Amino acid sequence: xxxxxxxxxxxxxxxxxxxxxxxxxxxxxxxxxxxxxxxxxxxxxxxxxxxxxxxxxxxxxxxxxxxxxxxxxxxxxxxxxxxxxxxxxxxxxxxxxxxxxxxxxxxxxxxxxxxxxxxxxxxxxxxxxxxxxxxxxxxxxxxxxxxxxxxxxxxxxxxxxxxxxxxxxxxxxxxxxxxxxxxxxxxxxxxxxxxxxxxxxxxxxxxxxxxxxxxxxxxxxxxxxxxxxxxxxxxxxxxxxxxxxxxxxxxxxxxxxxxxxxxxxxxxxxxxxxxxxxxxxxxxxxxxxxxxxxxxxxxxxxxxxxxxxxxxxxxxxxxxxxxxxxxxxxxxxxxxxx
Amino acid sequence: xxxxxxxxxxxxxxxxxxxxxxxxxxxxxxxxxxxxxxxxxxxxxxxxxxxxxxxxxxxxxxxxxxxxxxxxxxxxxxxxxxxxxxxxxxxxxxxxxxxxxxxxxxxxxxxxxxxxxxxxxxxxxxxxxxxxxxxxxxxxxxxxxxxxxxxxxxxxxxxxxxxxxxxxxxxxxxxxxxxxxxxxxxxxxxxxxxxxxxxxxxxxxxxxxxxxxxxxxxxxxxxxxxxxxxxxxxxxxxxxxxxxxxxxxxxxxxxxxxxxxxxxxx
Numbered sequence: 001x002x003x004x005x006x007x008x009x010x011x012x013x014x015x016x017x018x019x020x021x022x023x024x025x026x027x028x029x030x031x032x033x034x035x036x037x038x039x040x041x042x043x044x045x046x047x048x049x050x051x052x053x054x055x056x057x058x059x060x061x062x063x064x065x066x067x068x069x070x071x072x073x074x075x076x077x078x079x080x081x082x083x084x085x086x087x088x089x090x091x092x093x094x095x096x097x098x099x100x101x102x103x104x105x106x107x108x109x110x111x112x113x114x115x116x117x118x119x120x121x122x123x124x125x126x127x128x129x130x131x132x133x134x135x136x137x138x139x140x141x142x143x144x145x146x147x148x149x150x151x152x153x154x155x156x157x158x159x160x161x162x163x164x165x166x167x168x169x170x171x172x173x174x175x176x177x178x179x180x181x182x183x184x185x186x187x188x189x190x191x192x193x194x195x196x197x198x199x200x201x202x203x204x205x206x207x208x209x210x211x212x213x214x215x216x217x218x219x220x221x222x223x224x225x226x227x228x229x230x231x232x233x234x235x236x237x238x239x240x241x242x243x244x245x246x247x248x249x250x251x252x253x254x255x256x257x258x259x260x261x262x263x264x265x266x267x268x269x270x271x272x273x274x275x276x277x278x279x280x281x282x283x284x285x286x287x288x289x290x291x292x293x294x295x296x297x298x299x300x301x302x303x304x305x306x307x308x309x310x311x312x313x314x315x316x317x318x319x320x321x322x323x324x325x326x327x328x329x330x331x332x333x334x335x336x337x338x
Numbered sequence: 339x340x341x342x343x344x345x346x347x348x349x350x351x352x353x354x355x356x357x358x359x360x361x362x363x364x365x366x367x368x369x370x371x372x373x374x375x376x377x378x379x380x381x382x383x384x385x386x387x388x389x390x391x392x393x394x395x396x397x398x399x400x401x402x403x404x405x406x407x408x409x410x411x412x413x414x415x416x417x418x419x420x421x422x423x424x425x426x427x428x429x430x431x432x433x434x435x436x437x438x439x440x441x442x443x444x445x446x447x448x449x450x451x452x453x454x455x456x457x458x459x460x461x462x463x464x465x466x467x468x469x470x471x472x473x474x475x476x477x478x479x480x481x482x483x484x485x486x487x488x489x490x491x492x493x494x495x496x497x498x499x500x501x502x503x504x505x506x507x508x509x510x511x512x513x514x515x516x517x518x519x520x521x522x523x524x525x526x527x528x529x530x531x532x533x534x535x536x537x538x539x540x541x542x543x544x545x546x547x548x549x550x551x552x553x554x555x556x557x558x559x560x561x562x563x564x565x566x567x568x569x570x571x572x573x574x575x576x577x578x579x580x581x582x583x584x585x586x587x588x589x590x591x592x593x594x595x596x597x598x599x600x601x602x603x604x
Contacts, residue, residue, distance in 0.1 A: 131481075157510065
């Protein structure tokens with residue numbers, strides 16, 4: 001059993017190249033979204049858009065659609081309605097994923113039409129379980145040849161995906177399944193905040209974004225806000241991606257809608273429920289893309305079209321964490337605090 | 339507090355309703371500590387269990403949340419209501435690798451389209467994988483949950499030979515029996531599925547490598563009904579009982595407090 005297009009299991013072997021050292025961290029990495037997608041995302045690339053139910057980079061996905069990218073391999077653990085939209089726009093020819101549904105809200109009908117009926121075109125699938133995908137990013141980030149996991153014994157997943165292999169334990173334990181590294185050309189994520197040098201801070205559900213970013217050759221991060229370096233350094237444990245791991249920072253408030261940004265705005269659950277109906281009808285999906293992607297310039301215009309009353313309805317009450325004390329071990333001579 | 343409390347009033351909600359199945363599922367969590375809840379009806383059932391069975395149940399979600407304290411129904415396993423006020427939010431490598439594969443989950447709670455006699459699950463496709471009649475969501479974390487949770491409870495929305503077939507169309511999440519068939523040294527740590535709750539019955543596997551037995555039949559359902567609706571000649575436990583009905587309060591909580599938007603209830 002295999003996908004509709006035979007998989008070359010060694011296709012990604014040249015992905016073990018070390019990541020180029022990014023020399024400058026003091027220069028600003030802030031660019032706008034169209035520039036970031038234009039510079040870093042080309043046709044035929046392998047692109048990871050991660051965010052597990054939270055901080056999903058919808059604005060970046062829409063910009064990829066708007067710029068007419070084609071034949072992308074989309075890596076996304078949960079290809080939810082973001083994938084439905086990119087696939088309907090013919091941006092994606094291959095999906096590397098582990099859960100094909102819109103959270104609790106139902107089926108992804110564009111994905112299903114293509115898989116079940118090749119309507120309007122087939123879609124190649126490379127399928128894992130969630131932990132299999134996490135381990136692929138982990139291996140990719142650490143430049144390991146594979147990563148072992150205690151899943152798949154007796155499962156049909158390895159039969160449907162020849163990249164899931166079984167190896168001997170060199171220490172004498174039972175055989176174990178392994179997954180290969182995943183090294184996207186570009187990983188795109190959305191985060192709460194970053195500074196201009198590219199230190200990225202996130203909180204709430206952080207999924208596999210750190211692994212997916214370190215696994216990639218280039219990393220684009222869209223953020224709700226830009227903060228000063230002092231704010232970042234007041235809470236360094238919250239920096240999941242240090243500046244050396246980030247190539248571009250894009251200020252993009254509301255960039256995760258209809259998903260959410262913890263502490264900034266809530267998930268637009270009604271939007272998810274409404275999508276299931278849109279998704280059932282291929283022509284309705286195309287009309288939706290015309291209205292919400294092709295017909296507007298950027299995320300600010302998208303939020304305008306969404307309307308302030310719907311947007312304000314997603315506002316959340318503040319619930320602040322208690323500050324923690326990082327302390328200062330030593331004061332410099334002559335600089336003692338009063 | 340009086341020890342003479344009146345017995346709870348039982349609901350006459352239909353045994354194949356979501357309310358009935360969720361209430362039966364919630365009761366299965368009595369005495370368990372750390373519950374890994376999958377997408378869909380399990381989310382509803384653990385919410386009810388937390389309110390009616392044991393508020394100290396620790397809810398673990400594959401999105402990285404351990405010890406959720408949701409103040410409204412989670413619409414999915416990454417809902418912000420699961421994050422705010424949670425005991426812990428960790429990365430998915432930590433959640434799947436350390437919490438689940440590391441052996442800290444007591445009960446995994448999952449749904450399935452097909453279930454076989456040993457508790458292997460299909461959540462991937464109806465028909466062949468490379469040209470399916472129906473493409474289902476796939477594993478998500480189910481393959482990991484069934485392998486690594488101490489035991490699993492499965493909820494099925496149908497009980498017929500298609501949902502409980504002689505042979506699965508595709509095995510997403512294998513039972514220990516199926517893992518043993520591939521390689522006896524590779525059987526994962528978990529018991530696999532201990533309990534299956536369907537619209538007709540509660541099925542249990544008395545041993546890690548055993549087949550399911552009919553353990554309880556829902557009110558108005560006979561053992562013969564369950565046997566006829568099952569795709570293999572299913573065994574019958576020596577002491578089959580009738581599934582207790584949900585209470586009126588269970589049903590009120592589900593309808594009026596838990597699933598007010600009718601995400602899971604019809």
